[in-house]
Amino acid sequence: GENVEQHPSTLSVQEGDSAVIKCTYSDSASNYFPWYKQELGKRPQLIIDIRSNVGEKKDQRIAVTLNKTAKHFSLHITETQPEDSAVYFCAAKAGGGNKLTFGTGTQLKVEL
Amino acid sequence: DTAVSQTPKYLVTQMGNDKSIKCEQNLGHDTMYWYKQDSKKFLKIMFSYNNKELIINETVPNRFSPKSPDKAHLNLHINSLELGDSAVYFCASSSHPAPVTGELFFGEGSRLTVL
Numbered sequence: 001g002e003n004v005e006q007h008p009s010t011l012s013v014q015e016g017d018s019a020v021i022k023c024t025y026s027d028s029a030s031n032y033f034p035w036y037k038q039e040l041g042k043r044p045q046l047i048i049d050i051r052s053n054v055g056e057k058k059d060q061r062i063a064v065t066l067n068k069t070a071k072h073f074s075l076h077i078t079e080t081q082p083e084d085s086a087v088y089f090c091a092a093k094a095g096g097g098n099k100l101t102f103g104t105g106t107q108l109k110v111e112l
Numbered sequence: 113d114t115a116v117s118q119t120p121k122y123l124v125t126q127m128g129n130d131k132s133i134k135c136e137q138n139l140g141h142d143t144m145y146w147y148k149q150d151s152k153k154f155l156k157i158m159f160s161y162n163n164k165e166l167i168i169n170e171t172v173p174n175r176f177s178p179k180s181p182d183k184a185h186l187n188l189h190i191n192s193l194e195l196g197d198s199a200v201y202f203c204a205s206s207s208h209p210a211p212v213t214g215e216l217f218f219g220e221g222s223r224l225t226v227l
Contacts, residue, residue: 034215043202043218044155087153098143099168100216102155 002027004092006103013080014111021106023090024072030092033066033073034100038087047088048075080110115139118203118219125193126227132189133222135203143167144186145216146178147202155202161186190224198226 003026013019034049050057050064057064066073077084090103116137125131146158160168161180175191200221206214
């Protein structure tokens with residue numbers, strides 16, 4: 001089955017700096033890669049996703065890149081703000097399958 | 113309007129008891145899920161139903177039994193609760209199973225504490 005690794009597990013940045021979270025996946029059949037944000041005590045919510053026919057996608061301050069050859073994808077947050085502080089999860093899903101496999105999460109802390 | 117709602121939000125119980133968590137979605141989705149989030153924040157899928165049919169059943173002890181009376185509801189019953197069952201259980205739904213991708217809409221979670 002799919003295995004998704006996520007690094008780092010914790011990340012502290014100063015407000016205004018950029019943050020990068022990296023994930024690798026094992027199943028070359030995976031073709032959908034969403035990112036979820038979970039604020040403290042809240043539910044995970046989708047913030048951005050990318051499909052395997054695209055190398056990069058951007059939405060305001062967040063962007064995701066995908067390298068299918070290397071089987072890794074990354075989340076980039078620019079101009080970080082305190083409200084970006086949360087746990088971020090990457091995930092991967094194989095085509096034809098229904099299961100979304102999550103990474104282990106990254107606790108991002110944006111310090112003033 | 114709450115899209116995916118779960119009850120109860122908090123559940124504290126003794127080892128050996130049986131408990132249920134209920135989930136309902138009003139999004140018209142066909143697929144519903146149960147995820148377990150442990151103390152380290154790992155999110156792991158347990159079950160998935162598509163239109164009342166079980167389509168994912170991960171390696172979960174058979175003390176856990178899901179039940180979907182209709183496609184808008186997915187309940188989770190846990191027998192003989194153990195300390196290791198303590199976690200936050202998230203219900204989720206999506207508009208499509210496969211192959212179309214679908215955003216997962218999570219409920220608020222049900223925090224289960226087994227004493």
